[in-house]
Amino acid sequence: MKRRNFLRIAAASPIAAALLSPLNLLRGQIPPNRPQGAPQGGFPGRSQGPTEYVPTGPGIKVRFMGTGGADWRGQPINGEYRRNASILVDGKxxxxxxxxxxxxxxxxCHPETIFYTHSHNDHYVPKxxxxxxxxxVYLGETWIDRAKEDFRKAAEGTGKPLPEFIPLKEGQxxxxxxxxxxxLPANHAxxxxxEQTLIYLIVKDSARLLYATDTGGLTARALGFAGAGQFSRDRKFLTGIIMEATMDANYAPDQRIFSHSSVDLVAQTVQVLSQTRNYLPVEGQKVYITHLGRSYPPQAxxxxxxPAPLSAAxxxxEVLYP
Ligand SMILES: [Zn+2]
Ligand SMILES: [Zn+2]
Structure with missing residues (x-):
């Protein structure tokens, strides 16, 4: 930004104006929240990182089994229907x-392992x-006792064996x-x-795929645990992103802004992660949005x-993430 424009904007903002007070400018002080040596919005040292991703293995195979938000409730629209959000990875x-x-x-395919993001009933049905x-069953440690009880009730009288439960801490x-x-911690409730709801980083060979639903944007801590945070010391870039976009581009703001993402937010997130080289996919790789609400138009x-590189799952x- 040109300094003249910055000053014009600063004049309209009392906080920014205070930071730009002649005294601060005289002392050459750096405004708070801007670490020394880091350009605004930048990542110190990031420019030294790789500019191209060369996969080292076959990668991660994802089958989208459901791509709908909670509001579908089994009801088709114009002959189209989306199941509850679910993926099958590597068939297992x-x-x-x-x-x-x-x-x-x-x-x-006979998958024996499940990871739960959270206990909303459009994601979690023990039966x-x-x-x-x-x-x-892998799930957040914050609700494991409740899950065990839910499964016990669901198995009652069926003769089906109960699964093993493995609790996960944030970052584990x-x-x-x-x-x-x-x-990774989600911004959801x-x-x-x-209950701390979760999203997941899935890694195999050099592929690093983020599966982010349900969540209102990505938190700095989630990105930090994934190695792609602004302040991560051990920097690693993402090579694939699947993110929820419950709200379409035309939605009127409602309570979902606290716990879900809009398609615009996903587009901005991908733009910033790309610009800062925290997202470095193979050429042509799409970012798939999932957990789409009923208000979206038909798939076509x-x-x-x-906007590229977004695409609706x-x-x-089925998508391969090399
Ligand atoms: Zn949901
Ligand atoms: Zn939910």
């Missing part, structure tokens, strides 16, 4: 599952997990089925205030209006 690991997406598990034969990394998965129309879409 599920992230969130309700009965709506059970039919999307391919016949030759569905038991029905498909889940043996390992586990390895299962060839995937290294890190639990369930009906239980003590969505992609026509989305749909139920049954």
């Amino acid at each position: 690991v599920i992230f969130d599952l309700t009965q709506t997406a059970v039919d999307m598990i391919p016949a030759d 569905a997990a038991l029905d498909v034969g889940i043996k390992r 990394t586990v390895t299962v089925e060839g995937l290294t998965v890190t639990a 369930s009906n239980y205030n003590e 129309e969505i992609d026509a209006t989305l 749909y139920d049954g879409l």
Whole structure:
């Protein structure tokens, strides 16, 4: 920004004007919140990092089994329908599952592991997990006791064995089925205030895929745990992003802004992560939006209006993240 423009804006802002007071300018003070040596919005040392991503392995295969927000409730619109948000990774690991997406598990796949993001019933239905034969349940430590009780009730009288439960702390990394998965804090809330909801970083070979639903934007701490935060010391870039865009571009602001993302927010997030080289995908890789609300137009129309590299996921879409 040209200094003249900056001063003009500063004059309109009492805080900025105070920071620019002649005394501060005289002393050469750096305004608060701007670390010394870091350009505004910049990442010190980031310019030394790689400019191109060269994959070292086959990568992560994602099957979108459900791409709808909670408001679909099994009701098609104009012949189109989205199941509850769910993905199957490498045919072996599920992230969130309700009965709506059970039919999307391919016949030759028998996933035994599930990661839950949170306990909203458009993501978490114990009966569905038991029905498909889940043996390992990874979920936030903040609600594990409740989940165990829910599963016990769901299994009652069915003769189905209870799975093993593995609690995750924020930032904790586990390895299962060839995937290294890190639990990241989401900006979301369930009906239980003590529950810290999660999003996930999925790593295999050199591929680093962020699966972010449900969340209102990405928090600095989540990016920090993923190695892509502004202040991360151990910097690593993301090579794939799947992010929720519950609200379409034309939505009127409502309470969802506190816990969900709009398509505009996702576009801005990707733009900034790209500019700062915290997102460095292979050429042509799309950023898929998921957990789409019912207010979106039909699939064919969505992609026509989305800014690159955004694309709308749909139920049954399979994507390889090298
Ligand atoms: Zn949801
Ligand atoms: Zn939710």
